[in-house]
Amino acid sequence: MTDTPIIQGNILLGDTPIEVGSPEWFAWLDDPATKSFSYEKDAFTRFLARKRETKSGSGTWSAHKKVKGEVRVLGLGSTSDLTKEALESIVEEISTPDVDHWERFKATRSKPSLGQGLYKPAKEEKRITQRQDANSDELEKLRAELKSKDEAIAQLQSQLKAVKVERNKLSQEATGLFKANQELGKDARESKALVDAYREQWQAEVNELVEKLEVKDKVITSLQTEKTQLQAQLAEYRTEASAPKPQWQRVGTLTLAQKEMAERLGKATTTLWRNHPRFPEYSQGKDPEVKAWQWDESAKAYYEVIQEGV
Structure with missing residues:
Protein backbone atom coordinates (compact mmCIF):
# COMPACT_ATOMS: atom_id res chain seq x y z
CA MET A 1 0.00 0.00 0.00
CA PRO A 121 -21.69 12.86 -7.06
CA ALA A 122 -25.06 11.24 -6.35
CA LYS A 123 -23.67 7.74 -5.89
CA GLU A 124 -20.87 8.97 -3.66
CA GLU A 125 -23.32 11.01 -1.59
CA LYS A 126 -25.65 8.02 -1.27
CA ARG A 127 -22.77 5.76 -0.26
CA ILE A 128 -21.52 8.26 2.30
CA THR A 129 -25.06 8.76 3.62
CA GLN A 130 -25.53 5.02 3.97
CA ARG A 131 -22.20 4.76 5.73
CA GLN A 132 -23.13 7.61 8.05
CA ASP A 133 -26.50 5.96 8.78
CA ALA A 134 -24.75 2.67 9.51
CA ASN A 135 -22.25 4.46 11.69
CA SER A 136 -25.10 6.31 13.39
CA ASP A 137 -26.93 3.03 14.08
CA GLU A 138 -23.74 1.47 15.37
CA LEU A 139 -23.11 4.56 17.47
CA GLU A 140 -26.62 4.36 18.93
CA LYS A 141 -26.04 0.70 19.74
CA LEU A 142 -22.75 1.56 21.38
CA ARG A 143 -24.39 4.39 23.30
CA ALA A 144 -27.20 2.09 24.44
CA GLU A 145 -24.66 -0.56 25.46
CA LEU A 146 -22.57 2.08 27.23
CA LYS A 147 -25.68 3.37 29.02
CA SER A 148 -26.58 -0.18 30.06
CA LYS A 149 -23.06 -0.72 31.34
CA ASP A 150 -23.14 2.62 33.15
CA GLU A 151 -26.41 1.60 34.80
CA ALA A 152 -24.92 -1.78 35.73
CA ILE A 153 -21.84 -0.04 37.13
CA ALA A 154 -24.04 2.39 39.08
CA GLN A 155 -26.03 -0.54 40.45
CA LEU A 156 -22.85 -2.39 41.39
CA GLN A 157 -21.48 0.75 43.02
CA SER A 158 -24.72 1.11 44.98
CA GLN A 159 -24.52 -2.53 46.04
CA LEU A 160 -20.86 -2.09 46.94
CA LYS A 161 -21.74 0.95 49.03
CA ALA A 162 -24.46 -1.04 50.80
CA VAL A 163 -21.99 -3.89 51.37
CA LYS A 164 -19.44 -1.46 52.81
CA VAL A 165 -22.07 0.01 55.12
CA GLU A 166 -23.11 -3.48 56.22
CA ARG A 167 -19.46 -4.46 56.64
CA ASN A 168 -18.80 -1.41 58.81
CA LYS A 169 -21.93 -2.19 60.83
CA LEU A 170 -20.85 -5.81 61.31
CA SER A 171 -17.34 -4.66 62.18
CA GLN A 172 -18.71 -2.33 64.85
CA GLU A 173 -20.96 -5.09 66.20
CA ALA A 174 -18.02 -7.52 66.22
CA THR A 175 -15.90 -4.96 68.08
CA GLY A 176 -18.69 -4.46 70.60
CA LEU A 177 -19.13 -8.21 71.04
CA PHE A 178 -15.39 -8.65 71.46
CA LYS A 179 -15.27 -5.98 74.16
CA ALA A 180 -18.37 -7.43 75.83
CA ASN A 181 -16.80 -10.89 75.68
CA GLN A 182 -13.65 -9.53 77.29
CA GLU A 183 -15.72 -7.94 80.06
CA LEU A 184 -17.71 -11.15 80.50
CA GLY A 185 -14.49 -13.14 80.56
CA LYS A 186 -13.08 -10.83 83.21
CA ASP A 187 -16.30 -11.04 85.24
CA ALA A 188 -16.35 -14.81 84.79
CA ARG A 189 -12.76 -15.12 86.03
CA GLU A 190 -13.49 -12.91 89.02
CA SER A 191 -16.70 -14.83 89.73
CA LYS A 192 -14.87 -18.16 89.44
CA ALA A 193 -12.16 -16.98 91.84
CA LEU A 194 -14.84 -15.81 94.28
CA VAL A 195 -16.77 -19.09 93.93
CA ASP A 196 -13.57 -21.08 94.45
CA ALA A 197 -12.80 -19.07 97.59
CA TYR A 198 -16.34 -19.62 98.91
CA ARG A 199 -16.14 -23.29 97.98
CA GLU A 200 -12.89 -23.72 99.92
CA GLN A 201 -14.38 -21.89 102.90
CA TRP A 202 -17.57 -23.95 102.73
CA GLN A 203 -15.59 -27.17 102.36
CA ALA A 204 -13.50 -26.31 105.43
CA GLU A 205 -16.66 -25.56 107.41
CA VAL A 206 -18.28 -28.78 106.18
CA ASN A 207 -15.19 -30.79 107.13
CA GLU A 208 -15.23 -29.18 110.55
CA LEU A 209 -18.94 -29.97 110.95
CA VAL A 210 -18.33 -33.55 109.81
CA GLU A 211 -15.58 -33.94 112.40
CA LYS A 212 -17.86 -32.50 115.07
CA LEU A 213 -20.66 -34.82 113.95
CA GLU A 214 -18.31 -37.79 114.07
CA VAL A 215 -17.31 -36.82 117.61
CA LYS A 216 -20.94 -36.34 118.54
CA ASP A 217 -21.80 -39.68 116.94
CA LYS A 218 -19.16 -41.31 119.10
CA VAL A 219 -20.49 -39.51 122.17
CA ILE A 220 -24.05 -40.47 121.25
CA THR A 221 -22.98 -44.08 120.70
CA SER A 222 -21.22 -44.08 124.07
CA LEU A 223 -24.24 -42.49 125.74
CA GLN A 224 -26.55 -44.98 124.06
CA THR A 225 -24.34 -47.81 125.33
CA GLU A 226 -24.39 -46.37 128.83
CA LYS A 227 -28.13 -45.84 128.50
CA THR A 228 -28.57 -49.46 127.51
CA GLN A 229 -26.46 -50.56 130.44
CA LEU A 230 -28.36 -48.30 132.81
CA GLN A 231 -31.66 -49.52 131.42
CA ALA A 232 -30.50 -53.09 131.96
CA GLN A 233 -29.38 -52.25 135.48
CA LEU A 234 -32.64 -50.42 136.07
CA ALA A 235 -34.59 -53.42 134.87
CA GLU A 236 -32.51 -55.67 137.06
CA TYR A 237 -32.97 -53.30 139.97
CA ARG A 238 -36.71 -53.20 139.42
CA THR A 239 -36.79 -56.98 139.21
CA GLU A 240 -34.83 -57.33 142.36
CA ALA A 241 -36.82 -54.59 144.04
CA SER A 242 -40.07 -56.33 143.22
CA ALA A 243 -38.79 -59.70 144.50
CA PRO A 244 -39.19 -60.57 148.18
CA LYS A 245 -36.29 -59.05 150.08
CA PRO A 246 -34.35 -61.41 152.32
CA GLN A 247 -33.83 -60.31 155.90
CA TRP A 248 -30.25 -59.93 157.11
CA GLN A 249 -28.88 -59.76 160.60
CA ARG A 250 -25.49 -58.63 161.77
CA VAL A 251 -23.01 -61.16 163.10
CA GLY A 252 -19.70 -60.53 164.80
CA THR A 253 -17.98 -57.24 165.34
CA LEU A 254 -15.71 -57.15 162.25
CA THR A 255 -16.13 -54.03 160.13
CA LEU A 256 -14.41 -53.01 156.90
CA ALA A 257 -13.87 -49.55 155.47
CA GLN A 258 -14.80 -48.66 151.88
CA LYS A 259 -11.28 -49.22 150.56
CA GLU A 260 -10.91 -52.51 152.39
CA MET A 261 -14.21 -53.76 151.00
CA ALA A 262 -13.17 -52.83 147.47
CA GLU A 263 -9.93 -54.74 147.84
CA ARG A 264 -11.74 -57.75 149.36
CA LEU A 265 -14.28 -57.91 146.56
CA GLY A 266 -11.71 -57.14 143.84
CA LYS A 267 -13.61 -54.08 142.65
CA ALA A 268 -12.28 -50.57 142.17
CA THR A 269 -15.32 -49.18 143.89
CA THR A 270 -18.52 -50.41 145.40
CA THR A 271 -19.92 -47.01 146.19
CA LEU A 272 -22.82 -47.29 143.69
CA TRP A 273 -23.93 -50.60 145.16
CA ARG A 274 -23.36 -50.24 148.88
CA ASN A 275 -26.85 -48.86 149.59
CA HIS A 276 -28.54 -51.32 147.27
CA PRO A 277 -31.00 -53.66 148.98
CA ARG A 278 -29.35 -56.60 147.23
CA PHE A 279 -25.79 -55.62 148.16
CA PRO A 280 -25.48 -58.47 150.68
CA GLU A 281 -26.19 -61.03 147.93
CA TYR A 282 -23.89 -59.14 145.55
CA SER A 283 -21.02 -59.02 148.05
CA GLN A 284 -21.55 -62.67 149.00
CA GLY A 285 -21.11 -63.65 145.35
CA LYS A 286 -17.81 -61.71 145.16
CA ASP A 287 -16.40 -62.41 148.63
CA PRO A 288 -13.55 -64.99 148.73
CA GLU A 289 -15.06 -66.54 151.88
CA VAL A 290 -18.62 -66.28 150.56
CA LYS A 291 -19.52 -63.83 153.30
CA ALA A 292 -22.27 -61.29 152.95
CA TRP A 293 -21.72 -57.67 153.87
CA GLN A 294 -23.97 -54.67 154.47
CA TRP A 295 -23.20 -50.95 154.61
CA ASP A 296 -23.78 -49.00 157.80
CA GLU A 297 -24.26 -45.39 156.88
CA SER A 298 -23.95 -44.11 160.42
CA ALA A 299 -20.69 -45.99 161.05
CA LYS A 300 -19.41 -45.47 157.49
CA ALA A 301 -18.30 -49.10 157.40
CA TYR A 302 -19.32 -52.57 156.24
CA TYR A 303 -20.26 -55.34 158.67
CA GLU A 304 -20.85 -59.05 158.13
CA VAL A 305 -24.47 -60.25 157.92
CA ILE A 306 -26.34 -63.54 157.52
CA GLN A 307 -29.88 -64.27 156.43
CA GLU A 308 -32.37 -64.73 159.20
CA GLY A 309 -33.47 -68.28 159.71
CA VAL A 310 -30.29 -69.73 158.12
Whole structure:
Protein backbone atom coordinates (compact mmCIF):
# COMPACT_ATOMS: atom_id res chain seq x y z
CA MET A 1 0.00 0.00 0.00
CA THR A 2 1.50 3.34 -1.16
CA ASP A 3 1.55 6.40 1.07
CA THR A 4 -0.94 9.17 0.31
CA PRO A 5 0.79 12.15 -1.37
CA ILE A 6 0.83 15.27 0.81
CA ILE A 7 0.44 18.90 -0.20
CA GLN A 8 1.71 21.52 2.22
CA GLY A 9 1.99 25.23 1.45
CA ASN A 10 0.50 24.52 -2.01
CA ILE A 11 3.53 22.34 -2.80
CA LEU A 12 3.22 18.63 -3.62
CA LEU A 13 5.95 17.05 -1.55
CA GLY A 14 8.20 14.42 -3.10
CA ASP A 15 11.46 13.87 -4.91
CA THR A 16 10.38 16.53 -7.43
CA PRO A 17 8.16 19.10 -5.65
CA ILE A 18 5.26 20.43 -7.73
CA GLU A 19 3.45 23.72 -7.17
CA VAL A 20 -0.34 23.60 -7.05
CA GLY A 21 -1.89 25.28 -10.13
CA SER A 22 1.13 24.71 -12.39
CA PRO A 23 0.93 22.68 -15.62
CA GLU A 24 2.89 19.93 -13.87
CA TRP A 25 0.18 19.90 -11.17
CA PHE A 26 -2.68 19.26 -13.58
CA ALA A 27 -0.59 16.67 -15.44
CA TRP A 28 0.03 14.87 -12.17
CA LEU A 29 -3.71 14.92 -11.38
CA ASP A 30 -4.58 13.39 -14.79
CA ASP A 31 -2.04 10.62 -14.32
CA PRO A 32 -4.01 7.32 -13.92
CA ALA A 33 -1.65 6.40 -11.06
CA THR A 34 -2.83 9.39 -9.05
CA LYS A 35 -5.80 8.29 -6.93
CA SER A 36 -5.75 10.65 -3.94
CA PHE A 37 -3.82 13.30 -2.06
CA SER A 38 -3.91 15.05 1.34
CA TYR A 39 -4.24 18.82 1.16
CA GLU A 40 -2.95 20.37 4.40
CA LYS A 41 -2.93 23.99 5.44
CA ASP A 42 -1.99 23.09 9.03
CA ALA A 43 -2.42 20.20 11.48
CA PHE A 44 -6.19 20.77 11.81
CA THR A 45 -7.11 22.45 8.52
CA ARG A 46 -6.84 19.75 5.90
CA PHE A 47 -8.82 17.21 3.88
CA LEU A 48 -8.35 14.05 1.83
CA ALA A 49 -9.08 14.28 -1.92
CA ARG A 50 -10.10 11.15 -3.82
CA LYS A 51 -10.49 10.60 -7.57
CA ARG A 52 -13.26 8.52 -9.11
CA GLU A 53 -12.77 7.36 -12.67
CA THR A 54 -15.65 7.97 -15.12
CA LYS A 55 -16.64 6.03 -18.24
CA SER A 56 -15.22 8.78 -20.42
CA GLY A 57 -11.81 8.16 -18.92
CA SER A 58 -11.63 11.44 -17.07
CA GLY A 59 -11.90 11.62 -13.30
CA THR A 60 -13.93 13.58 -10.78
CA TRP A 61 -12.63 14.54 -7.38
CA SER A 62 -14.27 14.74 -3.93
CA ALA A 63 -13.03 16.09 -0.60
CA HIS A 64 -13.39 14.05 2.63
CA LYS A 65 -13.01 15.36 6.20
CA LYS A 66 -14.09 13.96 9.61
CA VAL A 67 -15.27 16.70 11.99
CA LYS A 68 -16.79 15.98 15.44
CA GLY A 69 -17.35 12.33 14.57
CA GLU A 70 -19.11 13.09 11.26
CA VAL A 71 -17.52 12.49 7.85
CA ARG A 72 -18.00 15.47 5.54
CA VAL A 73 -17.91 14.90 1.76
CA LEU A 74 -17.85 17.63 -0.88
CA GLY A 75 -17.56 17.34 -4.65
CA LEU A 76 -14.51 19.13 -6.10
CA GLY A 77 -15.21 18.64 -9.80
CA SER A 78 -12.78 17.58 -12.49
CA THR A 79 -9.02 17.98 -12.62
CA SER A 80 -9.23 21.46 -14.11
CA ASP A 81 -11.30 22.64 -11.11
CA LEU A 82 -8.54 21.86 -8.58
CA THR A 83 -6.94 25.26 -8.68
CA LYS A 84 -4.93 26.82 -5.91
CA GLU A 85 -7.74 29.25 -5.03
CA ALA A 86 -10.42 26.52 -5.05
CA LEU A 87 -8.42 24.21 -2.76
CA GLU A 88 -7.61 27.03 -0.32
CA SER A 89 -11.32 27.90 -0.10
CA ILE A 90 -12.48 24.29 0.24
CA VAL A 91 -10.00 23.41 3.03
CA GLU A 92 -11.26 26.32 5.15
CA GLU A 93 -14.93 25.51 4.66
CA ILE A 94 -14.74 21.72 5.13
CA SER A 95 -12.61 22.08 8.29
CA THR A 96 -14.83 24.63 10.06
CA PRO A 97 -16.15 23.45 13.46
CA ASP A 98 -19.31 25.53 12.92
CA VAL A 99 -21.84 22.91 11.81
CA ASP A 100 -24.46 25.46 10.71
CA HIS A 101 -21.93 27.31 8.58
CA TRP A 102 -20.87 24.03 7.00
CA GLU A 103 -24.46 23.07 6.19
CA ARG A 104 -25.09 26.45 4.54
CA PHE A 105 -21.88 26.19 2.54
CA LYS A 106 -22.67 22.62 1.48
CA ALA A 107 -26.15 23.72 0.33
CA THR A 108 -24.62 26.31 -1.99
CA ARG A 109 -22.40 23.60 -3.47
CA SER A 110 -25.07 20.88 -3.75
CA LYS A 111 -25.94 21.91 -7.33
CA PRO A 112 -23.30 22.79 -9.93
CA SER A 113 -23.10 26.31 -11.29
CA LEU A 114 -22.79 26.85 -15.00
CA GLY A 115 -19.35 25.89 -16.17
CA GLN A 116 -18.51 24.17 -12.84
CA GLY A 117 -18.41 20.53 -11.87
CA LEU A 118 -18.05 21.19 -8.14
CA TYR A 119 -20.93 19.07 -6.91
CA LYS A 120 -21.17 15.92 -4.87
CA PRO A 121 -21.69 12.86 -7.06
CA ALA A 122 -25.06 11.24 -6.35
CA LYS A 123 -23.67 7.74 -5.89
CA GLU A 124 -20.87 8.97 -3.66
CA GLU A 125 -23.32 11.01 -1.59
CA LYS A 126 -25.65 8.02 -1.27
CA ARG A 127 -22.77 5.76 -0.26
CA ILE A 128 -21.52 8.26 2.30
CA THR A 129 -25.06 8.76 3.62
CA GLN A 130 -25.53 5.02 3.97
CA ARG A 131 -22.20 4.76 5.73
CA GLN A 132 -23.13 7.61 8.05
CA ASP A 133 -26.50 5.96 8.78
CA ALA A 134 -24.75 2.67 9.51
CA ASN A 135 -22.25 4.46 11.69
CA SER A 136 -25.10 6.31 13.39
CA ASP A 137 -26.93 3.03 14.08
CA GLU A 138 -23.74 1.47 15.37
CA LEU A 139 -23.11 4.56 17.47
CA GLU A 140 -26.62 4.36 18.93
CA LYS A 141 -26.04 0.70 19.74
CA LEU A 142 -22.75 1.56 21.38
CA ARG A 143 -24.39 4.39 23.30
CA ALA A 144 -27.20 2.09 24.44
CA GLU A 145 -24.66 -0.56 25.46
CA LEU A 146 -22.57 2.08 27.23
CA LYS A 147 -25.68 3.37 29.02
CA SER A 148 -26.58 -0.18 30.06
CA LYS A 149 -23.06 -0.72 31.34
CA ASP A 150 -23.14 2.62 33.15
CA GLU A 151 -26.41 1.60 34.80
CA ALA A 152 -24.92 -1.78 35.73
CA ILE A 153 -21.84 -0.04 37.13
CA ALA A 154 -24.04 2.39 39.08
CA GLN A 155 -26.03 -0.54 40.45
CA LEU A 156 -22.85 -2.39 41.39
CA GLN A 157 -21.48 0.75 43.02
CA SER A 158 -24.72 1.11 44.98
CA GLN A 159 -24.52 -2.53 46.04
CA LEU A 160 -20.86 -2.09 46.94
CA LYS A 161 -21.74 0.95 49.03
CA ALA A 162 -24.46 -1.04 50.80
CA VAL A 163 -21.99 -3.89 51.37
CA LYS A 164 -19.44 -1.46 52.81
CA VAL A 165 -22.07 0.01 55.12
CA GLU A 166 -23.11 -3.48 56.22
CA ARG A 167 -19.46 -4.46 56.64
CA ASN A 168 -18.80 -1.41 58.81
CA LYS A 169 -21.93 -2.19 60.83
CA LEU A 170 -20.85 -5.81 61.31
CA SER A 171 -17.34 -4.66 62.18
CA GLN A 172 -18.71 -2.33 64.85
CA GLU A 173 -20.96 -5.09 66.20
CA ALA A 174 -18.02 -7.52 66.22
CA THR A 175 -15.90 -4.96 68.08
CA GLY A 176 -18.69 -4.46 70.60
CA LEU A 177 -19.13 -8.21 71.04
CA PHE A 178 -15.39 -8.65 71.46
CA LYS A 179 -15.27 -5.98 74.16
CA ALA A 180 -18.37 -7.43 75.83
CA ASN A 181 -16.80 -10.89 75.68
CA GLN A 182 -13.65 -9.53 77.29
CA GLU A 183 -15.72 -7.94 80.06
CA LEU A 184 -17.71 -11.15 80.50
CA GLY A 185 -14.49 -13.14 80.56
CA LYS A 186 -13.08 -10.83 83.21
CA ASP A 187 -16.30 -11.04 85.24
CA ALA A 188 -16.35 -14.81 84.79
CA ARG A 189 -12.76 -15.12 86.03
CA GLU A 190 -13.49 -12.91 89.02
CA SER A 191 -16.70 -14.83 89.73
CA LYS A 192 -14.87 -18.16 89.44
CA ALA A 193 -12.16 -16.98 91.84
CA LEU A 194 -14.84 -15.81 94.28
CA VAL A 195 -16.77 -19.09 93.93
CA ASP A 196 -13.57 -21.08 94.45
CA ALA A 197 -12.80 -19.07 97.59
CA TYR A 198 -16.34 -19.62 98.91
CA ARG A 199 -16.14 -23.29 97.98
CA GLU A 200 -12.89 -23.72 99.92
CA GLN A 201 -14.38 -21.89 102.90
CA TRP A 202 -17.57 -23.95 102.73
CA GLN A 203 -15.59 -27.17 102.36
CA ALA A 204 -13.50 -26.31 105.43
CA GLU A 205 -16.66 -25.56 107.41
CA VAL A 206 -18.28 -28.78 106.18
CA ASN A 207 -15.19 -30.79 107.13
CA GLU A 208 -15.23 -29.18 110.55
CA LEU A 209 -18.94 -29.97 110.95
CA VAL A 210 -18.33 -33.55 109.81
CA GLU A 211 -15.58 -33.94 112.40
CA LYS A 212 -17.86 -32.50 115.07
CA LEU A 213 -20.66 -34.82 113.95
CA GLU A 214 -18.31 -37.79 114.07
CA VAL A 215 -17.31 -36.82 117.61
CA LYS A 216 -20.94 -36.34 118.54
CA ASP A 217 -21.80 -39.68 116.94
CA LYS A 218 -19.16 -41.31 119.10
CA VAL A 219 -20.49 -39.51 122.17
CA ILE A 220 -24.05 -40.47 121.25
CA THR A 221 -22.98 -44.08 120.70
CA SER A 222 -21.22 -44.08 124.07
CA LEU A 223 -24.24 -42.49 125.74
CA GLN A 224 -26.55 -44.98 124.06
CA THR A 225 -24.34 -47.81 125.33
CA GLU A 226 -24.39 -46.37 128.83
CA LYS A 227 -28.13 -45.84 128.50
CA THR A 228 -28.57 -49.46 127.51
CA GLN A 229 -26.46 -50.56 130.44
CA LEU A 230 -28.36 -48.30 132.81
CA GLN A 231 -31.66 -49.52 131.42
CA ALA A 232 -30.50 -53.09 131.96
CA GLN A 233 -29.38 -52.25 135.48
CA LEU A 234 -32.64 -50.42 136.07
CA ALA A 235 -34.59 -53.42 134.87
CA GLU A 236 -32.51 -55.67 137.06
CA TYR A 237 -32.97 -53.30 139.97
CA ARG A 238 -36.71 -53.20 139.42
CA THR A 239 -36.79 -56.98 139.21
CA GLU A 240 -34.83 -57.33 142.36
CA ALA A 241 -36.82 -54.59 144.04
CA SER A 242 -40.07 -56.33 143.22
CA ALA A 243 -38.79 -59.70 144.50
CA PRO A 244 -39.19 -60.57 148.18
CA LYS A 245 -36.29 -59.05 150.08
CA PRO A 246 -34.35 -61.41 152.32
CA GLN A 247 -33.83 -60.31 155.90
CA TRP A 248 -30.25 -59.93 157.11
CA GLN A 249 -28.88 -59.76 160.60
CA ARG A 250 -25.49 -58.63 161.77
CA VAL A 251 -23.01 -61.16 163.10
CA GLY A 252 -19.70 -60.53 164.80
CA THR A 253 -17.98 -57.24 165.34
CA LEU A 254 -15.71 -57.15 162.25
CA THR A 255 -16.13 -54.03 160.13
CA LEU A 256 -14.41 -53.01 156.90
CA ALA A 257 -13.87 -49.55 155.47
CA GLN A 258 -14.80 -48.66 151.88
CA LYS A 259 -11.28 -49.22 150.56
CA GLU A 260 -10.91 -52.51 152.39
CA MET A 261 -14.21 -53.76 151.00
CA ALA A 262 -13.17 -52.83 147.47
CA GLU A 263 -9.93 -54.74 147.84
CA ARG A 264 -11.74 -57.75 149.36
CA LEU A 265 -14.28 -57.91 146.56
CA GLY A 266 -11.71 -57.14 143.84
CA LYS A 267 -13.61 -54.08 142.65
CA ALA A 268 -12.28 -50.57 142.17
CA THR A 269 -15.32 -49.18 143.89
CA THR A 270 -18.52 -50.41 145.40
CA THR A 271 -19.92 -47.01 146.19
CA LEU A 272 -22.82 -47.29 143.69
CA TRP A 273 -23.93 -50.60 145.16
CA ARG A 274 -23.36 -50.24 148.88
CA ASN A 275 -26.85 -48.86 149.59
CA HIS A 276 -28.54 -51.32 147.27
CA PRO A 277 -31.00 -53.66 148.98
CA ARG A 278 -29.35 -56.60 147.23
CA PHE A 279 -25.79 -55.62 148.16
CA PRO A 280 -25.48 -58.47 150.68
CA GLU A 281 -26.19 -61.03 147.93
CA TYR A 282 -23.89 -59.14 145.55
CA SER A 283 -21.02 -59.02 148.05
CA GLN A 284 -21.55 -62.67 149.00
CA GLY A 285 -21.11 -63.65 145.35
CA LYS A 286 -17.81 -61.71 145.16
CA ASP A 287 -16.40 -62.41 148.63
CA PRO A 288 -13.55 -64.99 148.73
CA GLU A 289 -15.06 -66.54 151.88
CA VAL A 290 -18.62 -66.28 150.56
CA LYS A 291 -19.52 -63.83 153.30
CA ALA A 292 -22.27 -61.29 152.95
CA TRP A 293 -21.72 -57.67 153.87
CA GLN A 294 -23.97 -54.67 154.47
CA TRP A 295 -23.20 -50.95 154.61
CA ASP A 296 -23.78 -49.00 157.80
CA GLU A 297 -24.26 -45.39 156.88
CA SER A 298 -23.95 -44.11 160.42
CA ALA A 299 -20.69 -45.99 161.05
CA LYS A 300 -19.41 -45.47 157.49
CA ALA A 301 -18.30 -49.10 157.40
CA TYR A 302 -19.32 -52.57 156.24
CA TYR A 303 -20.26 -55.34 158.67
CA GLU A 304 -20.85 -59.05 158.13
CA VAL A 305 -24.47 -60.25 157.92
CA ILE A 306 -26.34 -63.54 157.52
CA GLN A 307 -29.88 -64.27 156.43
CA GLU A 308 -32.37 -64.73 159.20
CA GLY A 309 -33.47 -68.28 159.71
CA VAL A 310 -30.29 -69.73 158.12
